[in-house]
Amino acid sequence: MNLSYRLRLLLVMLSICVLVGGGLFFKKLLIPDSFGAYGPYRADAIKEAVLIPIRHRTNTSCFKCHPYEAKIHKKGRHQTISCEFCHGTYADHVTEGKKTGTLPVKKEKEITTLCLRCHNTEIKARKEAVIKTVAMPNHLKDQDVKLTHNCNQCHHVHAPLKYIIRAKQITGMMEVGS
Ligand code: HEC
Numbered sequence: 460m461n462l463s464y465r466l467r468l469l470l471v472m473l474s475i476c477v478l479v480g481g482g483l484f485f486k487k488l489l490i491p492d493s494f495g496a497y498g499p500y501r502a503d504a505i506k507e508a509v510l511i512p513i514r515h516r517t518n519t520s521c522f523k524c525h526p527y528e529a530k531i532h533k534k535g536r537h538q539t540i541s542c543e544f545c546h547g548t549y550a551d552h553v554t555e556g557k558k559t560g561t562l563p564v565k566k567e568k569e570i571t572t573l574c575l576r577c578h579n580t581e582i583k584a585r586k587e588a589v590i591k592t593v594a595m596p597n598h599l600k601d602q603d604v605k606l607t608h609n610c611n612q613c614h615h616v617h618a619p620l621k622y623i624i625r626a627k628q629i630t631g632m633m634e635v636g637s
Pocket residue numbers: 518521522525528529532537540541542543544545546564565566570611616617
């Protein structure tokens with residue numbers, strides 16, 4: 460029961476050793492090897508980030524293989540819009556300069572949904588001055604067409620005002636016999 464003074468001192472010293480030793484051991488275990496090489500972060504994270512494959516590219520990267528669409532797109536009001544926004548990711552389509560995958564191409568109603576993601580009057584975050592918006596179905600009523608008309612029946616998707624077909628033409632062209 461009555462431990463001698465020396466024994467108690469020894470025990471205290473021992474537990475300090477165990478605590479410090481254990482602390483150092485876990486510190487070594489938990490801190491990654493390259494931590495602190497350049498600053499208070501894991502230096503290897505840079506090497507790893509460099510190896511992450513690039514998924515998105517600029518429109519210019521699409522142009523060389525799609526000269527037809529490029530020509531139209533560059534002249535139209537959509538020239539500032541990313542091809543990838545409407546078609547999906549470069550990396551899903553091209554690997555090492557060759558076409559390796561098919562990109563989705565929207566059609567019919569899907570196109571209208573796509574257009575309205577940016578042109579819906581309901582989008583209050585964008586100022587009218589930046590992107591002109593339309594109210595649906597009023598826009599179609601104004602043009603005197605059926606509400607089933609899709610945007611691309613009048614607007615070219617790649618240059619929406621360039622080849623615009625006036626509503627009268629459209630009604631004449633599309634509504635006959637329908
Ligand atoms: C605002 C959305 C939008 C943007 C931006 C856009 N496209 Fe499209 N694109 C479409 C839609 C919708 C279609 C299919 C409808 C159609 O042909 O009228 C299409 C059709 C195509 C097609 C023909 C696909 C096929 O086989 O039918 C190609 C190729 C294409 N786009 C490439 C591009 C490239 C390259 C760019 C950028 C320079 C681009 N697109 C920008 C919406 C867009």
